[in-house]
Amino acid sequence: MSTITKIALVTGANKGIGFEIARRLGQQGVTVILAARNKNRGLAAADQLKAENIDVHPLILDVTHIPSIARASEYLESEFGRLDILVNNAGISHDISLKPSETPIETIRDVFETNFFGTIAVTQGLLSLLHKSPAGRIVNLSSGLGSLSEGSNPASPFYNVKPLGYNASKTALNAFTVILAHELRNTPIKVNSADPDWCRTDLGGEAAPHTAADGAETALWLATLEADGPTGGFFNGRLPVAW
Numbered sequence: 001m002s003t004i005t006k007i008a009l010v011t012g013a014n015k016g017i018g019f020e021i022a023r024r025l026g027q028q029g030v031t032v033i034l035a036a037r038n039k040n041r042g043l044a045a046a047d048q049l050k051a052e053n054i055d056v057h058p059l060i061l062d063v064t065h066i067p068s069i070a071r072a073s074e075y076l077e078s079e080f081g082r083l084d085i086l087v088n089n090a091g092i093s094h095d096i097s098l099k100p101s102e103t104p105i106e107t108i109r110d111v112f113e114t115n116f117f118g119t120i121a122v123t124q125g126l127l128s129l130l131h132k133s134p135a136g137r138i139v140n141l142s143s144g145l146g147s148l149s150e151g152s153n154p155a156s157p158f159y160n161v162k163p164l165g166y167n168a169s170k171t172a173l174n175a176f177t178v179i180l181a182h183e184l185r186n187t188p189i190k191v192n193s194a195d196p197d198w199c200r201t202d203l204g205g206e207a208a209p210h211t212a213a214d215g216a217e218t219a220l221w222l223a224t225l226e227a228d229g230p231t232g233g234f235f236n237g238r239l240p241v242a243w
Protein backbone atom coordinates (compact mmCIF):
# COMPACT_ATOMS: atom_id res chain seq x y z
CA MET A 1 0.00 0.00 0.00
CA SER A 2 2.92 2.34 0.63
CA THR A 3 3.75 2.80 -3.06
CA ILE A 4 0.25 3.39 -4.41
CA THR A 5 -1.93 6.39 -3.71
CA LYS A 6 -4.79 5.51 -1.40
CA ILE A 7 -8.33 6.62 -2.18
CA ALA A 8 -10.48 7.80 0.75
CA LEU A 9 -14.08 8.93 0.96
CA VAL A 10 -15.22 11.00 3.96
CA THR A 11 -18.95 11.63 4.42
CA GLY A 12 -20.13 14.97 5.82
CA ALA A 13 -16.70 16.37 5.01
CA ASN A 14 -17.68 19.95 4.20
CA LYS A 15 -17.15 21.12 7.78
CA GLY A 16 -16.27 20.15 11.33
CA ILE A 17 -14.42 16.95 12.14
CA GLY A 18 -15.07 15.43 8.69
CA PHE A 19 -13.39 18.38 6.99
CA GLU A 20 -10.36 18.00 9.26
CA ILE A 21 -10.19 14.24 8.59
CA ALA A 22 -10.24 14.98 4.85
CA ARG A 23 -7.50 17.58 5.30
CA ARG A 24 -5.26 15.29 7.37
CA LEU A 25 -5.67 12.38 4.98
CA GLY A 26 -4.86 14.70 2.08
CA GLN A 27 -1.77 15.99 3.87
CA GLN A 28 -0.61 12.36 4.04
CA GLY A 29 -0.84 12.05 0.27
CA VAL A 30 -4.19 10.28 0.16
CA THR A 31 -6.57 11.19 -2.67
CA VAL A 32 -9.68 12.44 -0.87
CA ILE A 33 -13.26 12.26 -2.05
CA LEU A 34 -14.88 15.05 -0.04
CA ALA A 35 -18.50 13.99 0.22
CA ALA A 36 -21.16 16.51 1.21
CA ARG A 37 -24.93 16.51 0.91
CA ASN A 38 -25.00 20.13 -0.31
CA LYS A 39 -23.24 20.84 -3.61
CA ASN A 40 -22.13 24.39 -2.85
CA ARG A 41 -20.91 23.60 0.65
CA GLY A 42 -18.96 20.65 -0.74
CA LEU A 43 -17.41 22.69 -3.55
CA ALA A 44 -16.39 25.47 -1.17
CA ALA A 45 -14.74 23.03 1.22
CA ALA A 46 -12.95 21.22 -1.60
CA ASP A 47 -11.67 24.54 -2.96
CA GLN A 48 -10.20 25.29 0.43
CA LEU A 49 -8.29 22.00 0.44
CA LYS A 50 -7.24 22.37 -3.21
CA ALA A 51 -5.64 25.69 -2.21
CA GLU A 52 -3.58 23.66 0.27
CA ASN A 53 -2.39 21.40 -2.60
CA ILE A 54 -4.49 18.48 -1.49
CA ASP A 55 -5.74 16.06 -4.14
CA VAL A 56 -9.42 16.45 -3.36
CA HIS A 57 -12.54 15.63 -5.36
CA PRO A 58 -15.93 16.95 -4.21
CA LEU A 59 -18.88 14.57 -4.41
CA ILE A 60 -22.54 15.07 -3.55
CA LEU A 61 -23.61 12.36 -1.11
CA ASP A 62 -26.61 12.43 1.20
CA VAL A 63 -26.24 9.36 3.40
CA THR A 64 -30.02 9.07 3.79
CA HIS A 65 -30.63 8.97 0.03
CA ILE A 66 -30.00 5.58 -1.59
CA PRO A 67 -29.79 6.90 -5.21
CA SER A 68 -27.12 9.36 -4.05
CA ILE A 69 -25.11 6.46 -2.58
CA ALA A 70 -25.51 4.48 -5.80
CA ARG A 71 -24.19 7.44 -7.80
CA ALA A 72 -21.20 7.70 -5.45
CA SER A 73 -20.44 4.03 -6.01
CA GLU A 74 -20.63 4.43 -9.80
CA TYR A 75 -18.37 7.48 -9.63
CA LEU A 76 -15.73 5.68 -7.55
CA GLU A 77 -15.90 2.61 -9.78
CA SER A 78 -15.40 4.59 -12.97
CA GLU A 79 -12.81 7.08 -11.64
CA PHE A 80 -10.73 4.94 -9.30
CA GLY A 81 -11.91 1.32 -9.53
CA ARG A 82 -11.65 0.82 -5.77
CA LEU A 83 -11.92 2.50 -2.36
CA ASP A 84 -9.23 2.12 0.32
CA ILE A 85 -10.70 4.18 3.16
CA LEU A 86 -14.32 4.93 4.06
CA VAL A 87 -14.87 7.38 6.91
CA ASN A 88 -18.51 7.38 7.98
CA ASN A 89 -18.45 10.81 9.59
CA ALA A 90 -21.80 12.40 8.67
CA GLY A 91 -23.93 12.76 11.77
CA ILE A 92 -26.64 14.83 13.40
CA SER A 93 -27.84 15.38 16.92
CA HIS A 94 -31.05 16.77 18.38
CA ASP A 95 -32.11 19.07 21.20
CA ILE A 96 -30.21 17.61 24.13
CA SER A 97 -32.50 19.27 26.65
CA LEU A 98 -35.37 16.96 25.64
CA LYS A 99 -36.26 14.46 28.35
CA PRO A 100 -35.79 10.90 27.07
CA SER A 101 -39.34 10.05 28.13
CA GLU A 102 -40.70 12.98 26.09
CA THR A 103 -38.48 12.90 23.00
CA PRO A 104 -40.74 12.56 19.95
CA ILE A 105 -40.33 9.23 18.17
CA GLU A 106 -39.91 11.13 14.90
CA THR A 107 -36.92 12.98 16.36
CA ILE A 108 -35.31 9.71 17.37
CA ARG A 109 -36.08 8.18 13.96
CA ASP A 110 -34.53 11.17 12.16
CA VAL A 111 -31.27 10.84 14.06
CA PHE A 112 -31.15 7.08 13.47
CA GLU A 113 -31.84 7.67 9.76
CA THR A 114 -28.54 9.56 9.42
CA ASN A 115 -26.27 8.21 12.14
CA PHE A 116 -27.21 4.53 11.95
CA PHE A 117 -29.17 3.60 8.81
CA GLY A 118 -27.28 6.13 6.69
CA THR A 119 -23.93 4.73 7.79
CA ILE A 120 -25.06 1.18 7.05
CA ALA A 121 -26.44 2.19 3.65
CA VAL A 122 -23.23 3.95 2.61
CA THR A 123 -21.09 1.06 3.82
CA GLN A 124 -23.22 -1.54 2.05
CA GLY A 125 -23.23 0.57 -1.10
CA LEU A 126 -19.44 0.97 -1.18
CA LEU A 127 -18.30 -2.36 0.27
CA SER A 128 -17.63 -4.00 -3.09
CA LEU A 129 -15.16 -1.18 -3.81
CA LEU A 130 -13.46 -1.66 -0.44
CA HIS A 131 -13.06 -5.35 -1.28
CA LYS A 132 -11.04 -4.23 -4.32
CA SER A 133 -8.54 -2.51 -2.02
CA PRO A 134 -5.56 -4.49 -0.71
CA ALA A 135 -6.20 -3.01 2.76
CA GLY A 136 -9.68 -1.53 3.14
CA ARG A 137 -10.39 0.55 6.24
CA ILE A 138 -13.82 1.59 7.53
CA VAL A 139 -14.04 4.16 10.32
CA ASN A 140 -17.38 4.93 11.97
CA LEU A 141 -17.54 8.24 13.85
CA SER A 142 -19.13 7.23 17.12
CA SER A 143 -19.17 9.08 20.44
CA GLY A 144 -18.40 8.51 24.09
CA LEU A 145 -22.11 9.21 24.50
CA GLY A 146 -22.73 5.90 22.73
CA SER A 147 -20.83 4.00 25.42
CA LEU A 148 -23.24 2.18 27.74
CA SER A 149 -20.41 1.77 30.25
CA GLU A 150 -19.83 5.53 30.40
CA GLY A 151 -23.54 6.29 30.40
CA SER A 152 -24.18 4.06 33.41
CA ASN A 153 -21.14 5.21 35.39
CA PRO A 154 -21.94 8.13 37.76
CA ALA A 155 -18.22 9.08 37.75
CA SER A 156 -18.21 9.53 33.97
CA PRO A 157 -18.23 13.07 32.53
CA PHE A 158 -20.97 11.81 30.18
CA TYR A 159 -23.25 10.54 32.96
CA ASN A 160 -25.62 13.52 32.83
CA VAL A 161 -25.62 13.93 29.03
CA LYS A 162 -28.47 11.75 27.79
CA PRO A 163 -30.12 12.82 24.53
CA LEU A 164 -31.92 9.53 23.78
CA GLY A 165 -31.88 9.59 19.97
CA TYR A 166 -28.26 10.66 19.62
CA ASN A 167 -26.78 8.39 22.28
CA ALA A 168 -28.76 5.34 21.19
CA SER A 169 -27.86 5.93 17.54
CA LYS A 170 -24.16 5.82 18.44
CA THR A 171 -24.61 2.71 20.60
CA ALA A 172 -26.32 1.07 17.62
CA LEU A 173 -23.52 2.28 15.35
CA ASN A 174 -21.00 0.58 17.65
CA ALA A 175 -22.98 -2.64 17.28
CA PHE A 176 -22.68 -2.26 13.50
CA THR A 177 -18.90 -1.90 13.89
CA VAL A 178 -18.62 -5.12 15.89
CA ILE A 179 -20.97 -7.10 13.67
CA LEU A 180 -19.47 -5.96 10.35
CA ALA A 181 -15.92 -6.48 11.63
CA HIS A 182 -16.90 -10.06 12.49
CA GLU A 183 -18.30 -10.65 9.00
CA LEU A 184 -15.13 -9.25 7.44
CA ARG A 185 -12.70 -10.86 9.90
CA ASN A 186 -11.10 -13.09 7.25
CA THR A 187 -10.61 -10.23 4.77
CA PRO A 188 -8.05 -7.39 4.81
CA ILE A 189 -10.82 -4.90 5.68
CA LYS A 190 -10.76 -3.43 9.19
CA VAL A 191 -13.81 -1.79 10.77
CA ASN A 192 -13.54 0.40 13.86
CA SER A 193 -15.45 3.06 15.78
CA ALA A 194 -13.75 6.37 16.61
CA ASP A 195 -14.69 8.57 19.56
CA PRO A 196 -13.42 12.05 18.59
CA ASP A 197 -14.10 13.38 22.11
CA TRP A 198 -16.02 16.62 22.67
CA CYS A 199 -15.04 19.09 19.93
CA ARG A 200 -15.94 22.68 19.00
CA THR A 201 -18.09 22.22 15.90
CA ASP A 202 -21.65 23.14 14.96
CA LEU A 203 -22.69 19.83 16.55
CA GLY A 204 -20.40 19.95 19.58
CA GLY A 205 -20.96 23.63 20.40
CA GLU A 206 -18.67 26.40 21.61
CA ALA A 207 -18.02 25.03 25.10
CA ALA A 208 -16.19 21.91 23.91
CA PRO A 209 -12.56 21.63 25.04
CA HIS A 210 -11.15 20.22 21.78
CA THR A 211 -10.83 21.56 18.24
CA ALA A 212 -12.25 19.78 15.21
CA ALA A 213 -8.64 19.06 14.20
CA ASP A 214 -8.07 17.33 17.56
CA GLY A 215 -11.21 15.30 16.90
CA ALA A 216 -9.86 14.06 13.58
CA GLU A 217 -6.84 12.33 15.13
CA THR A 218 -8.40 9.03 16.23
CA ALA A 219 -10.24 8.61 12.94
CA LEU A 220 -7.07 9.39 11.01
CA TRP A 221 -5.18 6.71 12.91
CA LEU A 222 -7.91 4.12 12.31
CA ALA A 223 -8.14 5.07 8.63
CA THR A 224 -4.44 4.41 8.12
CA LEU A 225 -3.94 1.31 10.30
CA GLU A 226 -1.29 -1.16 9.26
CA ALA A 227 -2.19 -4.82 8.64
CA ASP A 228 -1.51 -5.74 12.28
CA GLY A 229 -3.89 -3.05 13.58
CA PRO A 230 -7.13 -3.75 15.43
CA THR A 231 -10.58 -4.39 13.97
CA GLY A 232 -13.98 -4.38 15.65
CA GLY A 233 -12.84 -1.89 18.31
CA PHE A 234 -13.88 1.47 19.77
CA PHE A 235 -11.09 4.00 20.33
CA ASN A 236 -10.35 7.49 21.58
CA GLY A 237 -6.77 8.71 21.16
CA ARG A 238 -5.57 5.18 20.31
CA LEU A 239 -6.92 3.81 23.59
CA PRO A 240 -9.93 1.48 23.76
CA VAL A 241 -13.20 2.97 24.97
CA ALA A 242 -15.48 0.70 27.02
CA TRP A 243 -18.58 -0.29 24.99
Ligand SMILES: NC(=O)c1ccc[n+]([C@@H]2O[C@H](COP(=O)([O-])OP(=O)(O)OC[C@H]3O[C@@H](n4cnc5c(N)ncnc54)[C@H](OP(=O)(O)O)[C@@H]3O)[C@@H](O)[C@H]2O)c1
Binding pocket: 011, 012, 013, 014, 015, 016, 017, 018, 036, 037, 038, 041, 061, 062, 063, 064, 088, 089, 090, 091, 092, 114, 118, 141, 142, 143, 144, 195, 196, 197, 198, 199, 200, 201, 202, 203, 204, 205, 208, 212
Ligand atom coordinates in the same frame (compact mmCIF):
# COMPACT_ATOMS: atom_id res chain seq x y z
N1 LIG B 1 -18.34 17.49 17.84
C1 LIG B 1 -18.33 16.60 18.83
O1 LIG B 1 -18.12 16.95 20.01
C2 LIG B 1 -18.55 15.14 18.54
C3 LIG B 1 -18.38 14.24 19.60
C4 LIG B 1 -18.56 12.89 19.37
C5 LIG B 1 -18.89 12.45 18.09
N2 LIG B 1 -19.06 13.34 17.07
C6 LIG B 1 -19.43 12.83 15.75
O2 LIG B 1 -18.49 13.28 14.78
C7 LIG B 1 -19.14 13.39 13.51
C8 LIG B 1 -18.89 14.78 12.95
O3 LIG B 1 -19.47 15.72 13.84
P1 LIG B 1 -19.14 17.28 13.83
O4 LIG B 1 -19.03 17.67 15.24
O5 LIG B 1 -18.05 17.56 12.89
O6 LIG B 1 -20.53 17.85 13.29
P2 LIG B 1 -20.88 19.03 12.28
O7 LIG B 1 -19.84 20.10 12.32
O8 LIG B 1 -22.29 19.38 12.57
O9 LIG B 1 -20.76 18.33 10.85
C9 LIG B 1 -21.62 17.28 10.52
C10 LIG B 1 -21.45 16.95 9.05
O10 LIG B 1 -22.37 15.91 8.72
C11 LIG B 1 -23.08 16.31 7.56
N3 LIG B 1 -24.36 15.63 7.42
C12 LIG B 1 -25.43 15.65 8.25
N4 LIG B 1 -26.42 14.92 7.74
C13 LIG B 1 -25.97 14.42 6.55
C14 LIG B 1 -26.51 13.59 5.56
N5 LIG B 1 -27.77 13.11 5.64
N6 LIG B 1 -25.76 13.25 4.48
C15 LIG B 1 -24.50 13.71 4.38
N7 LIG B 1 -23.92 14.52 5.27
C16 LIG B 1 -24.66 14.87 6.35
C17 LIG B 1 -23.22 17.82 7.70
O11 LIG B 1 -23.58 18.42 6.46
P3 LIG B 1 -24.27 19.88 6.38
O12 LIG B 1 -23.17 20.89 6.51
O13 LIG B 1 -24.89 19.86 5.03
O14 LIG B 1 -25.27 19.96 7.50
C18 LIG B 1 -21.79 18.14 8.14
O15 LIG B 1 -20.93 18.12 7.02
C19 LIG B 1 -20.62 13.08 13.76
O16 LIG B 1 -20.89 11.74 13.42
C20 LIG B 1 -20.77 13.29 15.26
O17 LIG B 1 -21.84 12.55 15.80
C21 LIG B 1 -18.90 14.68 17.28
